[in-house]
Amino acid sequence: MDGTEVRDYLLALQARIVAALEAEGGDTFASDAWQREPGGKLEGDGLSRLVEGGALLERGGCSFSHVRGHALPAAATQHRAADLADAPFEAMGVSLVFHPRNPYVPTVHMNVRMLAALPPGRDPVVWFGGGMDLTPYYGFEEDAIHFHVVAREALAPFGADKYPRFKRWCDEYFFLKHRNEPRGIGGIFFDDFSEGGFANGFALMRAAGDAFLGAYLPILQRRRAMPYGEREREFQLYRRGRYVEFNLVFDRGTLFGLQSGGRTESILMSMPPVVTWRYDWQPAAGSPEARLYSDFLRAREWADEAAP
DSSP: OOHHHHHHHHHHHHHHHHHHHHHHHOOOOEEEEEEEOTTSSEEEEEEEEEEESOSSEEEEEEEEEEEEESSOOHHHHTTSOGGGTTOOEEEEEEEEEEEESSTTSOEEEEEEEEEEEOOTTSOOEEEEEEEEEEEOSSOOHHHHHHHHHHHHHHHGGGOTTHHHHHHHHHHHHSEETTTTEESSSEEEEEEEEOTTHHHHHHHHHHHHHHHHHHHHHHHHHHHTTOOOOHHHHHHHHHHHHHHHHHHHHTOHHHHHHHHTTOOHHHHGGGSOSSOOOOTTOOOOTTSHHHHIIIIISSOOOGGGGSOO
């Protein structure tokens, strides 16, 4: 296992994504470097990059972290081998969430990460994970198709089974069980990936990370100048509530970070800046808002809908 190579890639990926969004929106991301001193529950370092109140992104965070701990937290062991529950661990990754100002530009999430359990007297047990998913407020078929086609092409070198498998996993994972609805139109999601060993897992993680800008920027560029009014803004804020509910109730990364004693501000960087909730609200039949539910918040094989 070469953690240095993974770390170098993740820091370069973070820098590349932030530079692209700064060039696109004209807003400078603040930098907040942090470090946990040895001897505590968790040690390590990270770099949080954040924009708030920007012209393009109302709030956007892209965070790198690299931490080490004495024992894997519950969020990391409940679905893995029980004999690793008390093992020291090392985890590193880049996670981003961009909440655009314009309601016609979808919120996007991307995460790539490595987790290594370090049981004494045994070889490290290494898993890779990550993915990206899109959460529109107003749906456009061409955007959903483009996002999924890029994801499928990124995974193609690793076998024809990977995109269908990770797409289905994403649909199942980013699902609000208490609402009985998806968070968005999905994308890809994978976790506990160790097939083919370290080199193959690292290569797949890189493919997912490298695909992000090509998947998202064309959508952002198409929608960022679309005019909108109070109605669209109110619906955006209402739908953002679903994002908050998922992150605080179901998201493994949030739970892992909080349970392991991670840095709270960096963990909760994904939260939107302004959100509303309404009691038992339903969109008017036949409205663009209703179409989000009927046409987009359901499982569709988006990549298969691409023009031949």
